[in-house]
Amino acid sequence: MIQLPINISSLEVTEMVGRDHNNVMKDIRRIIEQLGEVTSYQSYFIESTYTNSQNKELPRFLLTKKGCELYGTRMTGEKGTQFAVKYIDRFNEMEQVIQEPNLPQDPITLALKAALETREQVQSIQSEVVEVKETVQVLFDTMRIDGRQEFAIKAQGKSKVIETLGGYESPAYVALSKKVFAKMWGDFKRHFILPRSMELPKARFDEAVKFIAMWRPDTSTAIEIESYNNQAKLKLVQ
Known part of the structure; x- marks a missing residue:
């Protein structure tokens, strides 16, 4: 029934x-x-x-x-x-x-x-x-990003800093690489509100890629980078 x-x-x-x-x-x-x-x-x-x-x-x-x-x-x-x-x-x-x-x-x-x-x-x-x-x-x-995504973000971040400093062998890289790396990942953590940069949520991976691609150092750091690289150029001319 x-x-x-x-x-x-x-x-x-x-x-x-x-x-x-x-x-x-x-x-x-x-x-x-x-x-x-x-x-x-x-x-x-x-x-x-x-x-x-x-x-x-x-x-x-x-x-x-x-x-x-x-x-x-x-x-x-x-x-x-x-x-x-x-x-x-x-x-x-x-x-x-x-x-x-x-x-x-x-x-x-x-x-x-x-x-x-x-x-x-x-x-x-x-x-x-x-x-x-x-x-x-x-x-x-x-959910946190997986190992493959973490590797991709770290590699992109490293390339971005090297590019910003004028290359791996530039004077600015030798003198300022630690400082600029710290600034970039510090900006990254503040933007995504993270205690550690690689604790990024999986859902924000694409946004992280875009952030690194668009990242620029602050004005004072940019002037310092330019100063180191210009000094090297002047020495070469002399």
């Missing part, structure tokens, strides 16, 4: 609490937002749709028993008590219908139940897929 999932539509809740459906939907969305990422809201509220009298498809929520209990906590006093009594009675009625073995089950009813169950299962699976994708993205964003 196919079992119909025990859920109450937000439209039914609207009738129970005597509020406009839009306001009930806003209440539920606010609760979902407050639940955040700590608790999966699908065990309380299931996103669904319905067709109104103008044949227009509109959003609604299906509330599980837990969802009704959670929604009921937002209502105090007499209204809260009345809602609790109504949803408890409603769930008891639904459970009796499902548990009754001798109820006639016509093909249309069975098909509708199966379709509803399948739809809700698909929605649940889709939600889980979204959660997995988000988790994978977070892991990728925080």
